[in-house]
Amino acid sequence: MKVKIVLLLIIFLFFSYSTQTIYSAEIYYDEQNNEFQYIIRKNDTLYEISRLLNINLAKLKKRNSELDPRNLKIGTEINISIDKDLNYHIVKPGDNIWKISQKTNLTAEDIIAYNQIENPDKIIPGEVILIPSIIKSNHNVKVMKFNKINNGVYVSGVARVFEATVNYVLETEYGKVLKKGFTTAAIGAPHWGKFEFEVCRIPNEAYYIVIFTTSAKDGSKQNEIKLQL
Numbered sequence: 001m002k003v004k005i006v007l008l009l010i011i012f013l014f015f016s017y018s019t020q021t022i023y024s025a026e027i028y029y030d031e032q033n034n035e036f037q038y039i040i041r042k043n044d045t046l047y048e049i050s051r052l053l054n055i056n057l058a059k060l061k062k063r064n065s066e067l068d069p070r071n072l073k074i075g076t077e078i079n080i081s082i083d084k085d086l087n088y089h090i091v092k093p094g095d096n097i098w099k100i101s102q103k104t105n106l107t108a109e110d111i112i113a114y115n116q117i118e119n120p121d122k123i124i125p126g127e128v129i130l131i132p133s134i135i136k137s138n139h140n141v142k143v144m145k146f147n148k149i150n151n152g153v154y155v156s157g158v159a160r161v162f163e164a165t166v167n168y169v170l171e172t173e174y175g176k177v178l179k180k181g182f183t184t185a186a187i188g189a190p191h192w193g194k195f196e197f198e199v200c201r202i203p204n205e206a207y208y209i210v211i212f213t214t215s216a217k218d219g220s221k222q223n224e225i226k227l228q229l
């Protein structure tokens with residue numbers, strides 16, 4: 001009886017481990033069809049995936065018409081056409097994050113944070129690592145995407161900030177604040193964490209978007225990055 005229990009436990013652990021390894025990454029390269037396969041994670045939306053991979057949301061929905069956008073199931077594979085302007089690296093045997101970073105303008109920490117890699121020591125062949133460009137940066141904030149969409153703007157990057165809070169304001173050319181908000185990075189300092197946000201209905205007078213953190217001591221602005229709209 002004890003032997004049967006031990007065997008059942010081994011089988012259970014084996015299949016549990018196998019399932020985890022299948023979903024160890026979000027994006028894989030499908031060589032046969034020359035497209036990506038994205039593995040749905042908790043709290044994913046098709047909109048967020050379309051932003052991440054530079055693909056039109058309508059095209060993404062059409063390519064995966066069998067999906068119910070309101071009920072995405074964790075572990076489901078969806079097919080994504082590769083955008084020609086998307087920078088990425090397909091993991092090959094023998095690759096590691098440090099080697100990949102040496103071919104880019106990013107540090108290993110940037111790549112890990114932006115791709116939200118849970119275990120950097122276990123990247124696998126066929127896994128897709130996104131390699132965004134750094135648009136503007138300082139010691140603790142790096143903006144890697146800045147896309148204007150209709151009357152809005154989408155921003156993403158990585159930050160190493162207190163309580164993981166990244167603030168932003170819309171300003172006129174002369175510094176008057178028109179709109180403000182904040183987002184939360186995936187993890188707070190001392191680690192780098194990915195952040196992203198979208199601002200809709202930008203006022204006509206808005207000239208800059210200013211991204212910054214605040215001092216834990218006195219609330220003053222720190223790590224300011226100003227981008228022209």
